[in-house]
Amino acid sequence: MDKDSQFSSQRKAARRAREQQTRAEQEKRQQAILKALCKPNVEAKGRVDRFLENHTAPHGRGPHPFDSVLESVPRENLTEEFFEVARVVEDQAPKLIDKEYMEALSWACKIPYVTKRPFVRPPAQWEPRGKGRDSLFRSLIEHLLAKFPVTPLLWSVFFDKNGTHKYNLLPLVGHVAGGGSLVDFVSGKVKSPGVLPSERPFPPFPIPLTRKMCHELLAMPSGFSFVAAVRRVQVRAAGGSERLLQAILTSQHFATLGSTVNEPFMQTVIEWLARNPMLDASEVPPLLDYIAHRRYDEAEDFTMKGRSAVALVRAMHAWHDGLTRVKSFSKTIFVESGYQPITLSMHRKDPDGQQVAETWRIREILTGRQLADEGRRQNHCVYSYERSIVSGHTSIWSMTMEDGQGKTGNWAQLTIELRNATRTIVQARGRFNRRATAREHSVMARWAAENKLSINLGQWG
Numbered sequence: 496m497d498k499d500s501q502f503s504s505q506r507k508a509a510r511r512a513r514e515q516q517t518r519a520e521q522e523k524r525q526q527a528i529l530k531a532l533c534k535p536n537v538e539a540k541g542r543v544d545r546f547l548e549n550h551t552a553p554h555g556r557g558p559h560p561f562d563s564v565l566e567s568v569p570r571e572n573l574t575e576e577f578f579e580v581a582r583v584v585e586d587q588a589p590k591l592i593d594k595e596y597m598e599a600l601s602w603a604c605k606i607p608y609v610t611k612r613p614f615v616r617p618p619a620q621w622e623p624r625g626k627g628r629d630s631l632f633r634s635l636i637e638h639l640l641a642k643f644p645v646t647p648l649l650w651s652v653f654f655d656k657n658g659t660h661k662y663n664l665l666p667l668v669g670h671v672a673g674g675g676s677l678v679d680f681v682s683g684k685v686k687s688p689g690v691l692p693s694e695r696p697f698p699p700f701p702i703p704l705t706r707k708m709c710h711e712l713l714a715m716p717s718g719f720s721f722v723a724a725v726r727r728v729q730v731r732a733a734g735g736s737e738r739l740l741q742a743i744l745t746s747q748h749f750a751t752l753g754s755t756v757n758e759p760f761m762q763t764v765i766e767w768l769a770r771n772p773m774l775d776a777s778e779v780p781p782l783l784d785y786i787a788h789r790r791y792d793e794a795e796d797f798t799m800k801g802r803s804a805v806a807l808v809r810a811m812h813a814w815h816d817g818l819t820r821v822k823s824f825s826k827t828i829f830v831e832s833g834y835q836p837i838t839l840s841m842h843r844k845d846p847d848g849q850q851v852a853e854t855w856r857i858r859e860i861l862t863g864r865q866l867a868d869e870g871r872r873q874n875h876c877v878y879s880y881e882r883s884i885v886s887g888h889t890s891i892w893s894m895t896m897e898d899g900q901g902k903t904g905n906w907a908q909l910t911i912e913l914r915n916a917t918r919t920i921v922q923a924r925g926r927f928n929r930r931a932t933a934r935e936h937s938v939m940a941r942w943a944a945e946n947k948l949s950i951n952l953g954q955w956g
Contacts, residue, residue: 568593568859572601578613580604580639583618588631596632601651603636603659610669614639620785646713652721667700689872701758708732720749729762735769738921742770743777748787760790760798767799773875773882773910773924774804785811804876827863827881832890832915834859837942843898855899855938857911859890869893872907873926879913890915894923894935894947909935913948921937922949 496504510705518880535602539874563580580600584591607613618637624634649672652664670680679685681700704712708728715724726749728739741766743749753761764786768779785807790797839855860866869891870878883889894909909931912922931939931952943950 550865564592564594568598568601570597572605572606574608576607577604580618580635583621583633587621588623588635590628591631591635593628595654596628599632599650600635602653602665603640603650603699605665606640606669606672609665610654610673611790611804612669612673615642615673619784640669641671642672643674646715647717648713648715648719648721648724651719655720655722657751660722663752671713677713678704678706681709688705694702697833699755701752701755702729704728705732722749725752729765730769733762733769736772738776739768739772739779742776743783745767746780746783748783763799767802770928771804771876772928773870773877773879773912773922774808775879775889777883777888778808778879782808782811785814788814805870805878808876808879827885829861829884829890831861831862832859832887832913834890834913834915834946836892837945839938841938851898851900855894855908856897857892857894857938857942859892865893866891866903867912869907873910873924875910875924875928876928877910877912889913894938909939911939918946918948920948921952923952 529575568577569610577600581597584597584600591600618639621638623631625631633647633650637644649668652661652668655661665675667680669676670685675685681701681702681704702725704725706835711728711731712724715727719727723744726744727740729916730736751822752758768774774782776831786797786799791935836856836858841851841853841855842850845851858870866881866884867878871878877891878889880889884891890913892911892913893907894911895907896905896906898906907926909923909925911920913920920939920943923935925931940950942948
């Protein structure tokens with residue numbers, strides 16, 4: 496071999512050695528990065544076994560230092576299944592060793608006790624997917640419980656702050672995650688398969704859901720808790736708006752699912768609220784407090800049948816303010832919102848083909864007396880907006896049409912709610928809460944354009 500060939504071979508060998516060293520260093524750095532990402536705040540190795548050793552230690556043995564995260568798990572949730580899964584978490588996803596996630600995991604591990612079936616797949620066969628805690632948790636729960644892909648909404652049950660609520664929903668989660676039908680479960684065709692060691696029986700699902708409501712519930716986008724999702728399908732089925740949903744979710748009376756005795760009554764409350772869309776949304780939570788007081792503290796036979804919205808709101812204010820009587824009409828004078836009224840001249844053809852002149856007006860309601868008159872004329876509960884108008888949050892406008900026909904020639908068309916700060920029209924209702932006609936909507940749109948207002952009447956997305 497000549498000198499040139501020998502020199503070339505040496506250079507190639509040196510280059511291969513450098514490349515091999517570079518690859519080794521890159522692999523070492525990559526392993527260090529992965530280890531740093533998965534490393535918990537404190538050393539996780541042996542946590543589960545240390546805790547289990549202390550938990551099963553004979554009475555009188557000295558305290559053993561065990562992890563406060565595992566100590567926070569409810570004692571009744573410390574099952575063999577939980578410890579089996581916790582060891583897998585400790586080994587493969589130590590960042591899940593967090594109070595919130597481990598408590599949620601302990602509730603999930605009760606599902607085998609509830610369904611009388613083992614996990615769908617052995618915990619030891621889990622292969623973590625994702626890097627964040629949420630994605631790792633969903634990956635683990637789906638591996639353990641889900642026979643087929645299911646909505647993440649089910650897993651939100653494990654994070655509910657109400658322990659009794661989580662306990663009562665375990666049969667539903669286990670049934671649906673295991674491939675069962677939600678429709679069959681809520682209709683009572685599937686019996687709760689047993690009791691936990693405490694011997695408390697699982698109550699039936701308290702809210703009757705139709706097949707359509709079940710489908711909508713399981714198709715709910717992420718971001719809802721299970722209770723909020725159930726309330727959403729209830730409100731939507733009753734014909735209520737998105738803002739009604741937001742209003743009732745702020746009330747403690749809809750924060751959890753009630754009993755099979757209370758929920759049918761609460762369903763009638765939702766339906767009553769949906770039939771009175773002109774009720775000020777800010778009045779809904781205190782009104783629910785008053786309704787609950789009447790039903791549960793005063794008279795068990797209290798119902799929503801035949802209740803007038805105006806009368807109920809007045810009684811609610813009297814109850815909240817500690818009054819024995821309230822005036823029928825307020826003498827309040829409202830501050831003008833600053834938006835401009837409108838007068839439009841239009842024509843229509845009567846049945847005989849004759850042209851009829853119409854004068855359309857939209858005027859702001861500026862006194863409590865006018866507000867009460869508007870509600871009485873239209874047979875809805877716009878009177879409940881008095882406090883919101885005084886605060887400047889809302890202004891109420893009346894749409895009328897004059898055509899010289901009938902006894903007066905002046906017709907009340909719509910009552911319009913305008914959110915002043917956002918310049919948005921959020922409600923437009925006629926007599927008995929009917930929706931705006933196409934002609935009325937066109938007049939309202941012209942008024943909105945002149946005042947640079949937007950129109951959002953609360954339709955569901």
